Amino acid sequence: MNWLTVTCTILVILGSLPLWVSMYQFLIIGIHSRRNHYARTAACYPRVSILVPAWNEASVLTSTIKILMNMSYPKDKLRIYVIDDASTDETPQLMAEKTRQFPNNVFHLRRENGGQGKAHTLNHGIRLVLEEDWSEAFLIMDADVLFEQNALRKMTRHLSDPQVGAVTAYIKEGSRPGNLMTRFIDFEYITAQAASRRAQNVMSFMACLAGGAQLHTRKNLEAIGGAIDTSSLAEDTFTTFKTQLAGHQAIFDGNAIVWAEEPDNIDGLWKQRLRWARGNWQITKQYWHLWFNKTAHARLGGFAFGMIWFAILLMPVYMILAATGLVVLFFSDFAWSWMLFRMFWILNVIVYVFVTLFSLLIDPKSARQSWSAGVLFPGLISLTVIVLSYFPGALEAVLLRGQEYQDWREMGIGTRVAVLFIYSWLALSMVAALLAKCVEKTPLKKLAMPLLLLSGYGPLLCAITFNSYVAELRGKEMKWDKTEKSGKVEIQ
Amino acid sequence: MKTEDQRIHVDELRKDCRIERQLLWKELISVLVLLILGFIREVWLK
Numbered sequence: 354m355n356w357l358t359v360t361c362t363i364l365v366i367l368g369s370l371p372l373w374v375s376m377y378q379f380l381i382i383g384i385h386s387r388r389n390h391y392a393r394t395a396a397c398y399p400r401v402s403i404l405v406p407a408w409n410e411a412s413v414l415t416s417t418i419k420i421l422m423n424m425s426y427p428k429d430k431l432r433i434y435v436i437d438d439a440s441t442d443e444t445p446q447l448m449a450e451k452t453r454q455f456p457n458n459v460f461h462l463r464r465e466n467g468g469q470g471k472a473h474t475l476n477h478g479i480r481l482v483l484e485e486d487w488s489e490a491f492l493i494m495d496a497d498v499l500f501e502q503n504a505l506r507k508m509t510r511h512l513s514d515p516q517v518g519a520v521t522a523y524i525k526e527g528s529r530p531g532n533l534m535t536r537f538i539d540f541e542y543i544t545a546q547a548a549s550r551r552a553q554n555v556m557s558f559m560a561c562l563a564g565g566a567q568l569h570t571r572k573n574l575e576a577i578g579g580a581i582d583t584s585s586l587a588e589d590t591f592t593t594f595k596t597q598l599a600g601h602q603a604i605f606d607g608n609a610i611v612w613a614e615e616p617d618n619i620d621g622l623w624k625q626r627l628r629w630a631r632g633n634w635q636i637t638k639q640y641w642h643l644w645f646n647k648t649a650h651a652r653l654g655g656f657a658f659g660m661i662w663f664a665i666l667l668m669p670v671y672m673i674l675a676a677t678g679l680v681v682l683f684f685s686d687f688a689w690s691w692m693l694f695r696m697f698w699i700l701n702v703i704v705y706v707f708v709t710l711f712s713l714l715i716d717p718k719s720a721r722q723s724w725s726a727g728v729l730f731p732g733l734i735s736l737t738v739i740v741l742s743y744f745p746g747a748l749e750a751v752l753l754r755g756q757e758y759q760d761w762r763e764m765g766i767g768t769r770v771a772v773l774f775i776y777s778w779l780a781l782s783m784v785a786a787l788l789a790k791c792v793e794k795t796p797l798k799k800l801a802m803p804l805l806l807l808s809g810y811g812p813l814l815c816a817i818t819f820n821s822y823v824a825e826l827r828g829k830e831m832k833w834d835k836t837e838k839s840g841k842v843e844i845q
Numbered sequence: 846m847k848t849e850d851q852r853i854h855v856d857e858l859r860k861d862c863r864i865e866r867q868l869l870w871k872e873l874i875s876v877l878v879l880l881i882l883g884f885i886r887e888v889w890l891k
């Protein structure tokens with residue numbers, strides 16, 4: 354084996370890293386049945402200030418406030434502060450009505466000079482609310498998030514443990530009627546929250562407390578400086594890191610359920626996730642000393658957390674590395690490249706079956722809505738390769754027409770193109786996802802969803818992450834693109 | 846803490862712990878399906 358073959362083999366193996374990481378996370382979820390925080394909970398009803406940053410959210414605030422007021426939580430221990438970031442819609446009028454209706458519970462904090470983004474808005478509210486001694490805990494949420502009746506109570510029970518600084522809930526996609534995009538997000542949230550965050554509970558770290566539903570103790574909020582980070586686009590992840598670095602525990606409660614409205618088109622998703630992905634880069638740079646450095650922090654500096662973090666952050670790089678390795682090997686050592694390609698996709702079959710099935714079982718209620726999105730998550734082309742990889746000889750029959758080749762020169766031109774296309778697909782799928790985003794704003798917008806189905810939702814997220822590399826390298830202006838809300842979310 | 850609050854807490858805790866315990870079974874079912882699929886592939890389809 355020459356150096357080129359060895360190098361390319363390493364690239365393909367590196368390309369499979371996210372699959373191993375994903376498998377590891379899902380394998381340890383079962384441990385959550387024994388190793389969870391429930392044993393250390395107790396009935397606990399601290400005085401909670403709910404902070405709702407809002408900019409032109411009048412369409413959703415009425416139902417949000419109504420649902421918050423109907424939560425099964427003592428009303429004398431609940432205050433809702435809507436922090437109005439100089440809204441230009443009917444928010445002031447609506448809030449005047451709500452404060453009259455609930456004079457002891459609902460408060461309107463208005464900033465006349467707004468437009469600086471969610472973190473600044475939140476800080477305005479936090480500063481004012483912290484000045485009073487009343488609050489024992491702070492619930493930071495988004496204006497469109499709807500809490501199930503017992504969600505807050507299920508979160509506060511963890512605060513009976515003084516080690517706990519913050520708790521986050523399970524945010525579910527609640528747009529009805531949904532579409533393919535919202536069903537993809539619904540399934541994604543099972544894997545990224547209900548599954549992955551349980552695994553993080555087991556490993557005693559948390560990558561991110563969901564910005565739409567995070568509960569902090571007063572002690573924790575003061576320990577992290579009494580303010581939310583305003584220097585980045587991922588203020589919720591910064592808060593999560595600071596909480597853990599301050600020595601407090603961050604907990605995910607998968608049974609405290611809240612519902613949110615998520616983007617229903619590719620462009621909306623792209624803007625939202627680009628903000629998140631850029632925020633993750635900013636955190637990676639800010640906490641550069643932390644990665645794989647246990648002396649800096651026992652958990653966040655651990656090997657497992659580093660692997661999970663970089664598997665997500667560098668996912669497009671891994672996909673490009675695997676595709677590059679396979680394409681180069683195609684020309685230098687075809688027989689070996691074919692063997693590696695088959696092995697890579699067999700691993701894909703194993704991870705896909707296990708992760709998809711387990712995710713659907715973890716949340717059967719969401720699974721009833723989004724099982725098809727779960728099945729189609731990798732995209733039709735990758736799914737075809739996954740199915741063909743399962744049946745012995747099927748890939749050879751379809752791609753190599755049943756022939757055995759030692760060298761690429763022995764193949765016909767059609768076979769060469771087909772094999773190179775499939776070898777490159779991991780990288781090309783991101784281009785196809787980008788194309789789906791581009792056509793969505795043209796007269797050909799009807800092609801956007803079929804293209805997304807072909808490329809897959811996973812590759813779409815990778816394409817967005819790749820875009821975040823470019824945006825960060827170019828030092829593009831940090832713009833807070835608000836996700837449009839229509840108020841069509843319902844508690845299911 | 847009031848007895849009623851305590852009762853609600855215990856009820857919810859019991860229910861949630863049951864959901865968490867079921868996770869282990871769900872994981873085992875997923876692994877089992879994977880093993881059966883692997884067995885079918887290696888024994889019957891080859």
